[in-house]
Amino acid sequence: MSFFKDRNCYLKNYNLTLIDKIRRFNYKYLFLVCLVVMIGIALLYSAGNGNWDPWADRQFMRFLLSLSLLFVVSFINLRFWMKYAYLIYGVGVLLLIGVALFGHVGMGAQRWLNLGFIHVQPSEVMKIALVIALARYFHGAGNEEVRSIKFMIPPVLMMLIPVFLILEQPDLGTAMMLVFASVGIFFVVGVQIWKFVAVMGIGALSIPVLWTFLHDYQKKRVLTFLDPERDPLGAGYHIIQSKITLGSGGIFGKGFMEGTQSRLNFLPEKQTDFIFTVLGEEFGLIGSYFLILLYVLIIAYGFYIAIKSSSFFGKLLAIGLTINFSLYVFINMGMVMGLLPVVGVPLPLVSYGGTAMLTLFVGFGLIESVFINRDMIIGRRRSIDDK
């Protein structure tokens, strides 16, 4: 079979019918994703003191919308994304500039763009667009090219432009995620490890300089992270209460809807960034580990799909989006457990919030697309490929 499949791949007009696509779709992967979303909705129901309103019902509607978007994205030909990769990235950058000029201020930061019919958060768009653009850039690069510093200048710029625009908003969490995701892709395509070490060294030395560029509230968050007791009723309150909520769960937790910390509002914003602690409080160590297991499976599937993909574009897309997803998990969990400063990164698929869910599902759609088109070979250069 695989022999024929391989033959097939080299066909110039590698086009799968819809039936093929439905057949090649990875349902186990989607099931894992949906299971996590369901856990999230259950937690939002509990966080709303046993009410669908105001969070669980809306989250469910967004889930349905996101799910349909996932299918649409996954059925689009992988070549489409390859072809329009830079265009998508360019639109993303324009939206970011737009938000800087005409953006809608909310929660102390300028992140939203009102397009009349819809509110768009361009930084979310950029999380996908940057991965697509970098995947496109490194798709045809040979190992030698990647080793040259000159070759690395454009992708680094591709990363830095949106990062600076997003830092301006200001949104440290998203900017950090873009940097980490890009660095992850650089790592996977084979940039020498000493370069990462060198950049990290320079970065560490320049921390005092960067510090001066941080906004006051960001400085405060970092300081509070380092010592929550500094301000136990102000900024440190979050971290302290977060740890109490999580820690008080014990092994088995207090039971569904029995979490006192969340029910009695000791934990602000429990429905968004701190939702993991609600799980920890109500389902204890068992529940926390179960969710982590699901996340590990989703991430492992991402790696599996990247390895399975025949095209470098597909590999990079899948691994880049998986890194992105993993970063959400690590940063959010590290944050609520007091290992990282509170930077405003939601727990993927679980935290209340529409934009993040949509972005994630578009990402999963793309990963599914990579899986569906796993046998597609995309040529090194466009000319070769399209001939």
Place this chain on the structure above:
Amino acid sequence: MSVWRFDKTRLMHQRMAMLGVVFGCLILILMGRIFYLQILQGDKYMQLAEKNRISIRLTPPARGNIYDRNGLKLAENIKTFQAVLIKEHAQDINQVLENFQKLIPLDVDEVERIQKEIKFKRAFMPIRIKDNLSFEEMSLIQLNAPDLLGIQIEEGMTRYYRFKEDSTHVVGYVSLLNEQDMEDDPENPLLDLPGYRIGRTGIEQSMDDILKGTPGIRKTEVNVYGRSVRVLEEQKPINGQDITLTIDSRLQSFATDLLKNEGASAILANVQTGEILMLVSSPAFDPNLFTAPISVKDWNQILNNEKKPLQNKAISGTYSPGSIFKPVVALAGLENKKLSENQEIFCGGRLKSGNQFFHCWKRGGHGHLNVTEALMHSCDIFFYEIAPEIGADKIIQMAQKLGFGSLTGIELRGERTGILPSEQWKQNTFKEGWRTGDTINLSIGQGYLTVTPIQILKVIAQIANGGKEISLHLIQDTSKEHPISDLGLDPYHLRLIKRGLSMVVNQKKGTAYNSRFEIDGKTMAGKTASTQVRRISLKEREEGVKSQEELPWKYRDHAMFAGFTPVNNPKYAVAVVVEHGGGGAKKAAPIASKILQEALRLEKSDAHQNRLERR
């Protein structure tokens, strides 16, 4: 597959594997952290979560009432109404406060306190604006309710003393907690109770543990704003126990009136049982002033009164007993066989001991007297003569036996022992030996000796009841025994002394003859005393001693009288001390007489009442 493609795939898969290892490590760190927080530190965080969630409030118990012997309430709890402000119900807090002050003016201090509480208290917690609203104030608030959004009238409890100043020094008062209390016992959970009062003086203070009761506990679940969500556990408060006193409030009021404007005290007790029926110290003050924070004006008025209204003179005033000590000396002489019934001594007006002259209060002297006559005339020379014969130690022994120099054990705080001097005591205090002059001074109750009115009462009562030791008490408690034991004195000697004391009142030449009475054949016996608070110089003595009325108040003698009635079968003993009152016969004896007469009159009318009821 081209070579570059193969190489690149291999490198990428290698790198993905490395990345996978890194991610695996991160996952392990997260899992380890969860393990640390939930398992290793789980108990700590559980406790912190419980502390967040559970609010323990105390519910105040009702304080026990204090009754007099006839069941009248001396201290009780009454409802009060107070205006409170609840922030979350007010739209413009400052405007509301301003409107309130237009209707009911507030002290500057109070406004300051209210402003502070507005800043720190939570939106739904009531802030006390004004206590003890009168009905006028309440209706004013209700009429202007639309301008006072957020102001509510709340019911509270306060202590009320119906008899006002009549019972102040027995019952005492309670007051709100102050900063000192917080320092003394910062752990006391009751400190958080608004409106909780503790006993400060009198029975309220000494019996606080019984009266205060045990607070209830109300465990509620609260949300982050402190608002109670549900009650988890409730333990009802145990109210304080009532206390019934041996006091008769009618006598209290009667004596308070008699002593008005004096710095004085008067105590009346049943000589057979030791029950105190009346204990008055004057001037008194209205204890109700203290239940709410006392105003600065009232406080200064009390503090600046030179007659010291805050002092309970009956138990903590110490005085030289003067002539009231003479029966003790006489008894010591009789008991020690240094004095006999018919032994006569000549009083010539003065006595020389060493190179010092001791004078009798009567310039010309009394001539020949025996012991009863000496008591009747209160002759100083008689006692000057016999005291060295008896010896100071024997006199002191007798004084001690009868109750001087030690606490009576009355259920009030602040009782003082006074000073019962002795050779040893003088050596320790002044590094000087005891001299005959000291014995002579002691013989007429002057010198170092000081006693309290309640000690005087105990001594006179124990002489009256025929030498039975009683323990004076204020609380009627059937479960507590007040043992009565025999002092081991010769009844005949006591009868002799009592005959002398009766002559003081009932013989024409007796010092208290003007205060005599007879009700249904019952008469009074007793002893007067006028104790000097200044030394009379030789020069003045020659020019003629100034009369008491000529002297400024502070230099006048203390006037005292200790007595009992009826003479034949004594029931009531009384001790009266009027500070700087002039003469005991003139000032103290009439008061004592009136009090005893009132006690007899009340006994009679009560008995009559009882007979009517029984019928």
